[in-house]
Amino acid sequence: MSIKKGDNVKVLSGKDRGKQGVVLRALPAEGKVVVEGVAVAKKAVKPNQQNQQGGIVPTEMPVDVSNVQLVCPKCGQATRVGHKKDGKNKLRVCKKCGAEF
Structure with a gap:
C-alpha cells in the first residue's frame, strides 16, 4: 500500500468523489484508509467519562484504498x-x- 498517514489524497469514486483530504489512519491489513471529511457517518454514542452527554456523533468511516489517489x-x-x-x-x-x- 503506497498511501500513508498524513498524505493528501483525492477520492476517485463514491458519494464523495472529487473531495480531497488528509489520511488520518491507514489500515493496510484491510486495504483501507480513513480520510478527513470523507465517508462521514453518524454514530450513536453512550455517555461516558470523556463524553458526558453522549448522543449522535459524526465519524469518518474507512474508504477502500483503490478509491483514493495520492495528490x-x-x-x-x-x-x-x-x-x-x-x-x-x-x-x-x-x-x-x-x-x-
Missing part, C-alpha cells in the same frame, strides 16, 4: 505512485512530474 505536493495533481531506490531507502515518486516524496 503530488509539487504539481498538485492526483497521480499514480512509482518507486525508486536511493541506497537502502525506497522512495515514492510522482508518475506525472517525477517529484519524490
Whole structure:
C-alpha cells in the first residue's frame, strides 16, 4: 500500500468523489484508509467519562484504498505512485512530474 498517514489524497469514486483530504489512519491489513471529511457517518454514542452527554456523533468511516489517489505536493495533481531506490531507502515518486516524496 503506497498511501500513508498524513498524505493528501483525492477520492476517485463514491458519494464523495472529487473531495480531497488528509489520511488520518491507514489500515493496510484491510486495504483501507480513513480520510478527513470523507465517508462521514453518524454514530450513536453512550455517555461516558470523556463524553458526558453522549448522543449522535459524526465519524469518518474507512474508504477502500483503490478509491483514493495520492495528490503530488509539487504539481498538485492526483497521480499514480512509482518507486525508486536511493541506497537502502525506497522512495515514492510522482508518475506525472517525477517529484519524490
